Amino acid sequence: MRRLLAVPYFIWMLVFVITPLLLMAGYSFLDFSGNITLNNYAEFFSGNYIKMTVSSFWYAFLITIFTLLVSYPLALAVRMTSNKTMWLLIIILPTWINLLLKTYAFIGIFGRNGVVNGIAGWLNIGGFQLLFSDAAFIIVSVYIFMPFMLLPVFNAIDDIDNNLLNAARDLGASRTEVLFKVIMPLSVEGVKTGVQVVFIPSLSLFMITRLITGNKVITLGTAIEQQFLTNENWGMGSTIGVFLILMMLIVMIFTGGSSKKRVNKI
Amino acid sequence: MKTFISLIAVSLTAGIILLVTANLLEQSDNNDGNTLYVYNWGEYIDPGLLEKFYEETGIRVVYETFDSNEAMMVKVNQGGTPYDVIFPSEYTVEKMIKDQLIIPLDYSRLPNAKNIDNDISSRMPEEITAYSVPYFFGTVGILYNEEIVPELKFSTWNTLWDESLENEILMVDGAREVLGMSLNSMGESLNTTDDEKLQTAADKLIQLSPNIRGIVGDEIASMMTENEAQVAVVWSGMAQDIMRENDEMNYTVPKEGSNLWFDAMVIPKNSENTDGAYQFINFLLDSEIAAVNTEWVGYATPNTAALELMDEEVRKDTRFYPEDEQLESLEMYRDLGPEMISRYNELFLQFKMSLD
Amino acid sequence: MKKLSHLYLLIVIVLLYFPILYLMFYSFNSAGNMSSFDSFTLEHYISVFTNQRLIVIIINTLAVALISSAAAVLIGLGGALFMYNVKNSTRRILLSINNIMIVSPDVIIGASLLILFTLAGISLGSVSVVLAHIAFSVPIVVLMILPKLYNMNHSLVDAARDLGADYKTIILKVIIPYINPGIIAGFFMALTYSLDDFAVTFFVTGSGFSVLSVEIYAMARRGISLEINAVSTLIFLFVFALVFIYYLLSTHKQLKKEKVL
Numbered sequence: 001m002r003r004l005l006a007v008p009y010f011i012w013m014l015v016f017v018i019t020p021l022l023l024m025a026g027y028s029f030l031d032f033s034g035n036i037t038l039n040n041y042a043e044f045f046s047g048n049y050i051k052m053t054v055s056s057f058w059y060a061f062l063i064t065i066f067t068l069l070v071s072y073p074l075a076l077a078v079r080m081t082s083n084k085t086m087w088l089l090i091i092i093l094p095t096w097i098n099l100l101l102k103t104y105a106f107i108g109i110f111g112r113n114g115v116v117n118g119i120a121g122w123l124n125i126g127g128f129q130l131l132f133s134d135a136a137f138i139i140v141s142v143y144i145f146m147p148f149m150l151l152p153v154f155n156a157i158d159d160i161d162n163n164l165l166n167a168a169r170d171l172g173a174s175r176t177e178v179l180f181k182v183i184m185p186l187s188v189e190g191v192k193t194g195v196q197v198v199f200i201p202s203l204s205l206f207m208i209t210r211l212i213t214g215n216k217v218i219t220l221g222t223a224i225e226q227q228f229l230t231n232e233n234w235g236m237g238s239t240i241g242v243f244l245i246l247m248m249l250i251v252m253i254f255t256g257g258s259s260k261k262r263v264n265k266i
Numbered sequence: 267m268k269t270f271i272s273l274i275a276v277s278l279t280a281g282i283i284l285l286v287t288a289n290l291l292e293q294s295d296n297n298d299g300n301t302l303y304v305y306n307w308g309e310y311i312d313p314g315l316l317e318k319f320y321e322e323t324g325i326r327v328v329y330e331t332f333d334s335n336e337a338m339m340v341k342v343n344q345g346g347t348p349y350d351v352i353f354p355s356e357y358t359v360e361k362m363i364k365d366q367l368i369i370p371l372d373y374s375r376l377p378n379a380k381n382i383d384n385d386i387s388s389r390m391p392e393e394i395t396a397y398s399v400p401y402f403f404g405t406v407g408i409l410y411n412e413e414i415v416p417e418l419k420f421s422t423w424n425t426l427w428d429e430s431l432e433n434e435i436l437m438v439d440g441a442r443e444v445l446g447m448s449l450n451s452m453g454e455s456l457n458t459t460d461d462e463k464l465q466t467a468a469d470k471l472i473q474l475s476p477n478i479r480g481i482v483g484d485e486i487a488s489m490m491t492e493n494e495a496q497v498a499v500v501w502s503g504m505a506q507d508i509m510r511e512n513d514e515m516n517y518t519v520p521k522e523g524s525n526l527w528f529d530a531m532v533i534p535k536n537s538e539n540t541d542g543a544y545q546f547i548n549f550l551l552d553s554e555i556a557a558v559n560t561e562w563v564g565y566a567t568p569n570t571a572a573l574e575l576m577d578e579e580v581r582k583d584t585r586f587y588p589e590d591e592q593l594e595s596l597e598m599y600r601d602l603g604p605e606m607i608s609r610y611n612e613l614f615l616q617f618k619m620s621l622d
Numbered sequence: 623m624k625k626l627s628h629l630y631l632l633i634v635i636v637l638l639y640f641p642i643l644y645l646m647f648y649s650f651n652s653a654g655n656m657s658s659f660d661s662f663t664l665e666h667y668i669s670v671f672t673n674q675r676l677i678v679i680i681i682n683t684l685a686v687a688l689i690s691s692a693a694a695v696l697i698g699l700g701g702a703l704f705m706y707n708v709k710n711s712t713r714r715i716l717l718s719i720n721n722i723m724i725v726s727p728d729v730i731i732g733a734s735l736l737i738l739f740t741l742a743g744i745s746l747g748s749v750s751v752v753l754a755h756i757a758f759s760v761p762i763v764v765l766m767i768l769p770k771l772y773n774m775n776h777s778l779v780d781a782a783r784d785l786g787a788d789y790k791t792i793i794l795k796v797i798i799p800y801i802n803p804g805i806i807a808g809f810f811m812a813l814t815y816s817l818d819d820f821a822v823t824f825f826v827t828g829s830g831f832s833v834l835s836v837e838i839y840a841m842a843r844r845g846i847s848l849e850i851n852a853v854s855t856l857i858f859l860f861v862f863a864l865v866f867i868y869y870l871l872s873t874h875k876q877l878k879k880e881k882v883l
Contacts, residue, residue: 002704002789009701009760016757017722020734032604048615074634077627086869087631093861094638095814097645097854100838104846105641107485108656111494115644129433131494132480143638147814151807152769158803159773189769196721197765204727210439214480216621221727223615228729229336230441231611232604241730245722252718270798270805274692277809281688285748288681291674292830303830308840309847328830331840337824344736346746347828488845492657507844511655 021245027238040239049223049240056219057247059134060202063141067198068191070142071149075157075190076183078150088154092147099144103211106143110136110212132214140212141202149194156190157183192255200248220244301326302542305342306353307529308333310402311550312562319549325542333484342367348536350543356390356528357442359398360601368532370396375544378551381571385590389526390598398530399547402565404502405526405588405596406443407519409509411496423451423520426497431477436490436498439483441607441614442599443525444471447499450522457600461609468613472620481618490515501527502586503565510564517585523595528568642858649851656851666852673849676837680853682748683817683834690755691812695805697756698763703793705764706771717768723761728821731758736825746828754826755816762815763808770804771797 031037043049078087094102109115110130117127130136160183168178204221215222220240227237308331316327330347332338335358342352343365354362362368373379379399386403387395408420418425426435426447437444446456448467458464479495490498491511500508505517531550533543549555556572566586567573573581581587588596602610645656649667653660670676701720705713723731735757739750774797782796798805820835827836838850 002707005700005793006704007700008697009704009764012697012701012757012760013719015738016735016760017719019738020726020730021719021722023734023737024730032608048612048619051619070634073627073630077631080624080627081631083869083872086865086872089810089865089868090635091638092810092814093858093865094642096817096861097642097858098835098838098850099818100820100835100842101645101846101850101854102641104485104488104656105644107489108492109641109644111489111492113492113494113657143641146638148811151811152766155766155804155807156769156773159770189772193765193769197724197762200721200724206727206729210482211485214436214478214482214621215439215618216480218615218618224727225729226611226615228733229334229340231608232336232339233608236608237730241726244727248721249718252714252721269802273806273809274695277688277692281685281692284681284685284688288678288685289748291678291681308837308842309844330828330830330832331837332824333839333842340733340736341825341828344740346736346740346750484842484844488656491655491845 024238024241027234028242030235032233032235037235040235043236044239044243052218052223053220053243053247055217056203056221059137059141059217059219060199062138063145063202064195064199066138066142067145067149068153068194071146071153071194072191074146075150075154075187076179078154079157084154084158088151091150095144095147100207100211102143103140103208106136106140106212107131131212132216134213134217137208137213137217140208141205144208145198145202148197152190152193152197153187154190156187156193160186195255196251199251203244203247300324300539300542301328302351302539302546303328303330303347303349304351304546305330305332305338305347305349306351307331310353310529310563312559314562315550315555315559318555319546322549323542323545325539325545327546342534345536348538349534350537350539351546352532352534353401353529354398354532356394356398356530357599357601359394359530359532360391362532362534363393363397364601366535368397368534369537369540371399371533371547372544376548376551378548378553381551381553381556381569383568383570383573385593386568389593389596390528391600394530398532399551400528400530400568401550402503402560402563403526403528403568404566404586405519406438406447406499406501406524407505407517407585409490409498409500409505409515409517411493411514412516413514414496420497420518421521423447423522425520426451426477426499427474428477431497433477433479434496435474435477436479436486436495436500437481438486438498438500438504439481441610443499443501444481444614444617445610446525446599448474450520450524453522456523456525456597457602459602459606464609464613468616471613471617475617475620475622478621481621506564506566506586519585519588519592519596521595523597526593526596526598528598642854645851646855646858649848649855651848654848655845656848666848667856670849670852670856676849676853679832679834679837680857682831686748686752686755686833687813687816690752690759690816691809693752693756694759694763694812695809698760698808699767699798699805701760702764702767702771703797705768717764720761720764723758724765728819732822732825735822739826746826747831750826750828751823751831751833754822755819758819758822759812759815762811763805766808766811767801767804770801774800 028040029036031039078084081087116130120126120128165178165182168182173181203219205219206221206225209215209217209219209222224237224240227233227240302325304327316329320326335355338354339358342349376399382400387400410420418428445467448471449456449458452467452470454463482489486498486500487504487507490508502517509515509517531547533540537543550559551569553569553571553575556567556569557575560567560572560576648656648659650662651659652663705716735754739746744750778796779792782792818835820839823833824836838846841847841850
């Protein structure tokens, strides 16, 4: 029965993940004319792409940290409200407006003659060059990913039994102690999921790197898109893709851990 | 439990009902089955003309759009949809001929092709005109804010390197355009395959990086309308769009030369309605129809007969309808083959990575 | 403390909605752009209602999102239940494969699905788009459901089994009610992915079938028309109304409960 239920899932896995993955791995050893080669890998290690990998990693790291810093207190705040589902929905709603459209709004907000500079001018604190800056990139990314972090984190925090927190308080723990010693350890699973769904896609962000940073930030995703669509060099595109997946595996190992044991202990 | 089942059931049923409704809506006026699949850039035809074409011929146009030549090629290569008329740019036409994706045109079935300006189409390689008819054309040039940079005249590409333009230039995200601009500024051809010259052009570009505000795509249009930067390297069509919105902006093509581009109409090999395709192309080549379309799209038309029907202001605008002398300095992009294109892109990537 | 947290919630929500309000504001702009507000007009709304093609596209978009999210939840749930009961090491491998879809850039997914569909002889159109959306929504559903499963006290399942429940009953009566919030979260995430996706849909659509995001991208070349702002505003207000009704209903229920007590 359990296996039967999982059959569609395994079909999905085989058709939509394994097959394209093998195709990609295969392509990474091909050059333009379809000959087998290791040149793509040689080129990957030749400088540009290593530099790009490092900077992608760095930006993804920053985006994840800031997203977590915003989302975690938010999840706590939502937990304290009386109608949690409604507040969650209200926070998720903006993600249903098309991303490109919101990005255009951000261009209008961050631009030289945009809203932020308008307010700054009104307050007499001079103009900002926000558009095309790293800061704008991180703000917009955090904006985009925040709901994706919030949901799993909230799910985990919401599961914590109120009695547990009350007990901790009764036993003399301060609010901060409850937060750090009880809530945080119990919500680790949710945070891990959140980190996965934010860090991994932010390695391959592409559209907003062009729109918001004017290509001053280039992620691995941008490079892959270029190789596939502009250069039509599927071999090189696949090679970068292979490295992207390797990096994802690294992230998975760090955030994987053995979760079941901990639950059993409780 | 109840929530789970109702969630799944409701959304499945609602989804299917919606899908059927949409289908019915679309088919309500499409019963005779004579359809034509047209694949074009977004916002690149007057939608009223599709209606008019239906009234005249009874052929219903199913209109799909793409946002880049390359993405379009991926789809056409796979042959999932049998498109009947596609509107690629000239260098993509060349590639499609090489890949044997399109058919040579039978000009006897396109009597209105006589309206096309020979002076311009004669600049297209013969093999391209054998397979395609130009739709709109233009150049690559400099869009600049007259009010802010009056002393800079941009008669040469080298003005872009002027120190006063620090953090003031937006550029289109295209390897051929940007490297071509640098090659032109050195007096070289923008189809250069000489590696040394390419490298010099790339090095010269890196000197330009302090002046670059950003390298963006189609968003340049809205950004320049907003005065986000004072100068931009753009296609003429885009410049026309911007200048209609922002009258501080002006456009010029430097004297060293630049690119001459075409978007053209082609018929793919797997078209299932070639008759309709010929009728559609011929329809768009009609002088009056082309004039209406040019009015709506706002790009420069190669259709001389249509141009004669337009305002003198439009016709005489040498910024967008260059005179012979300037036409001489313009060059079309040739398909340089995948290895060379890859080299261009690699150098372009280096340039992007030199921006901070 | 509570006040502080409410304040924080409020600030975040204001910031979240700021760009949306910006879009809405300009949907009433007669100047036709998103920069200088000229004067108030409803012309963009009128043109939405007279543009049949746009209406068809909106309906398509909603339909694809609903169908694919529901299907993805069913498939993902099966996968998550299976993963819950396997060895840690096996699960880690399965999870990694699961996540490949999330890390892969849309262009790769789109291009490879296009190849797959043409090889399999699936004609491009509504069916291929729905299949593609299911494909990229499944992993996120699994990721949303799994943590809920871990947090479930396994003795619940054991107890049910001891009381003679078969696997079907356990799943329907014990597990699913418990992980319901995870399922709903997964469903909404899938909706979000589906509504936002451009690149994958672009590659696998055909025969004139289109969704809103593809249309918006095609428009971007000439500057997005404010009709799209109007559409977004309408959709947004519609969804917002639904949330409000939900709120009224749920408070109503609560009141009733309290009265009974």
